[in-house]
Amino acid sequence: MAKFLAFLSSIRWQDPVDIIIISYILLRVYILFQGTNAFGVLVGITSLWILQEVAGSIGLILTSSAIQGITAAAAIITIVVFRNEIRSALQLRNLKAFLWGFPSREEAAPIDIIVDSLYQMGKRRIGALIVFPGKEDLSEAIHGGIPWNGTVSQEMLLSIFWPKNPVHDGAAIIRGRQVVEVGVLLPLSQRQDLPSYYGTRHRAAAGLAERSDALVVAVSEERGRVTVAKDNRISPVAQPEELLQILRRHLNIMDGAPGLRKKRERIRLTVAAVLSFLIVTAIWFGFTRSQDTIIALNVPIEYANRPPNFEILDTSVDEAKLQLYGSSALVKSLRSGQVQVRLDLSKASEGRNVIPLTQDNIVLPPGVVLNKIQPSTIEVTLDVPTTRELPLQVDWVGKLPENLVMVRTTVSPETVRVIGGSKILEKVTTIYTSPVRLDNLSKSGTVNTTLVLTPPSLKLTSDSSERVTVTYVLEDRGRGDRR
Numbered sequence: 116m117a118k119f120l121a122f123l124s125s126i127r128w129q130d131p132v133d134i135i136i137i138s139y140i141l142l143r144v145y146i147l148f149q150g151t152n153a154f155g156v157l158v159g160i161t162s163l164w165i166l167q168e169v170a171g172s173i174g175l176i177l178t179s180s181a182i183q184g185i186t187a188a189a190a191i192i193t194i195v196v197f198r199n200e201i202r203s204a205l206q207l208r209n210l211k212a213f214l215w216g217f218p219s220r221e222e223a224a225p226i227d228i229i230v231d232s233l234y235q236m237g238k239r240r241i242g243a244l245i246v247f248p249g250k251e252d253l254s255e256a257i258h259g260g261i262p263w264n265g266t267v268s269q270e271m272l273l274s275i276f277w278p279k280n281p282v283h284d285g286a287a288i289i290r291g292r293q294v295v296e297v298g299v300l301l302p303l304s305q306r307q308d309l310p311s312y313y314g315t316r317h318r319a320a321a322g323l324a325e326r327s328d329a330l331v332v333a334v335s336e337e338r339g340r341v342t343v344a345k346d347n348r349i350s351p352v353a354q355p356e357e358l359l360q361i362l363r364r365h366l367n368i369m370d371g372a373p374g375l376r377k378k379r380e381r382i383r384l385t386v387a388a389v390l391s392f393l394i395v396t397a398i399w400f401g402f403t404r405s406q407d408t409i410i411a412l413n414v415p416i417e418y419a420n421r422p423p424n425f426e427i428l429d430t431s432v433d434e435a436k437l438q439l440y441g442s443s444a445l446v447k448s449l450r451s452g453q454v455q456v457r458l459d460l461s462k463a464s465e466g467r468n469v470i471p472l473t474q475d476n477i478v479l480p481p482g483v484v485l486n487k488i489q490p491s492t493i494e495v496t497l498d499v500p501t502t503r504e505l506p507l508q509v510d511w512v513g514k515l516p517e518n519l520v521m522v523r524t525t526v527s528p529e530t531v532r533v534i535g536g537s538k539i540l541e542k543v544t545t546i547y548t549s550p551v552r553l554d555n556l557s558k559s560g561t562v563n564t565t566l567v568l569t570p571p572s573l574k575l576t577s578d579s580s581e582r583v584t585v586t587y588v589l590e591d592r593g594r595g596d597r598r
């Protein structure tokens with residue numbers, strides 16, 4: 116529970132923003148690419164990337180780098196192979212349309228009118244060729260069309276393919292409710308297995324279907340048959356209902372009233388948005404959790420609420436060793452002062468106190484969790500401060516040269532006033548200077564040095580100085596004073 120709360124408090128404002136931005140990008144990619152072959156490949160590449168992250172996080176170094184290589188190669192191949200699909204998916208006029216717009220969902224084609232017209236033309240032996248583009252861009256496959264932009268009607272279709280009409284040759288392209296181009300030349304299929312009675316019209320239908328995701332319907336001038344070409348298949352369709360069904364499937368026209376269709380579309384988008392959010396949240400969770408780190412930190416102990424009149428004479432340690440856990444970004448950016456160890460001395464009494472060091476003594480920034488504290492207890496010795504005047508002595512070290520003897524030493528000042536805990540001061544009888552070496556002395560003189568307060572809890576009164584002057588007199592053994 117504590118970890119969960121710590122996790123909640125570790126969420127920064129940037130994290131939900133991060134998740135929302137990436138979820139939105141994912142949703143946009145879905146909206147722009149749904150239904151295209153490239154979409155399936157994109158899903159594949161994303162799965163590979165997730166697999167690589169998982170492999171990396173559990174330490175499968177070789178697998179992770181192999182998948183990384185495959186993902187990179189697959190991404191490049193996808194861009195090359197699906198360049199047309201990607202281009203048509205991104206064919207939006209401006210950034211606003213790219214970020215907010217929906218790919219122009221043209222109004223559904225009036226397939227009843229179209230199917231009726233096709234069978235009418237069949238009956239009357241009027242040859243026709245109609246292309247219903249899919250998601251792919253056809254501009255590289257087709258040539259020579261004449262822009263038309265007329266709303267589909269039976270009269271218009273019959274007149275376009277009327278043999279005396281100058282534009283009856285070639286194919287018509289229908290997008291939504293519009294005949295957008297007429298007289299379009301389609302690529303001819305090179306297949307050898309097509310029936311011999313299929314002439315160039317049917318070969319043209321098969322050719323474009325093979326090269327793209329468009330559906331092409333041909334009406335035979337000779338036989339009056341309606342034939343549909345899609346992908347690598349080309350076959351006659353005897354019944355108008357069957358053709359209606361094929362067109363409905365190809366153009367993604369849902370049964371039901373337009374209101375119902377819109378509702379279904381909204382539900383689909385909502386599901387896609389929720390799924391994007393959940394996927395991105397899961398990835399974010401895995402990503403940030405895998406970034407969690409443990410660090411060790413030494414933090415000076417602060418003492419609060421010291422009883423008045425008491426001094427801290429001694430403590431068993433000056434620093435606490437903390438082991439902290441959290442997201443690596445957070446843990447690494449910890450600054451001094453953000454982590455504090457505070458010991459409450461309000462209940463401490465004179466002498467030695469053993470105070471437990473617990474979680475309650477530690478102040479941590481949100482998101483950082485305490486894993487371990489050392490030591491578990493701290494000894495604090497409190498005492499009443501007193502002042503004493505103590506004699507000062509020189510701390511001579513080493514040996515005088517053989518021929519010399521020290522006959523007199525004076526220290527200035529001779530005494531110092533020291534403040535410290537009464538118990539400690541009871542044991543201290545003398546204050547020493549810093550060590551002064553004897554080996555280097557060759558004649559009488561003066562040395563300036565400082566005094567050393569031991570134990571360090573002792574302090575000098577404000578009127579005492581740290582500086583000490585030592586005057587010494589040396590003599591040659593047997594020869595008297597040496598100046």
Ligand SMILES: Nc1ncnc2c1ncn2[C@@H]1O[C@H](COP(=O)(O)OP(=O)(O)OP(=O)(O)O)[C@@H](O)[C@H]1O
Nearest residue numbers: 242284285300301313314315316317319335336337
């Ligand atoms: N590459 C092409 N792209 C578009 N239309 C074409 C193409 N080649 C031929 N056509 C159309 O096909 C017509 C010729 O049909 P042709 O009789 O050769 O074919 P078919 O398959 O036997 O058709 P039908 O059964 O109607 O005779 C042309 O007048 C032209 O309208």
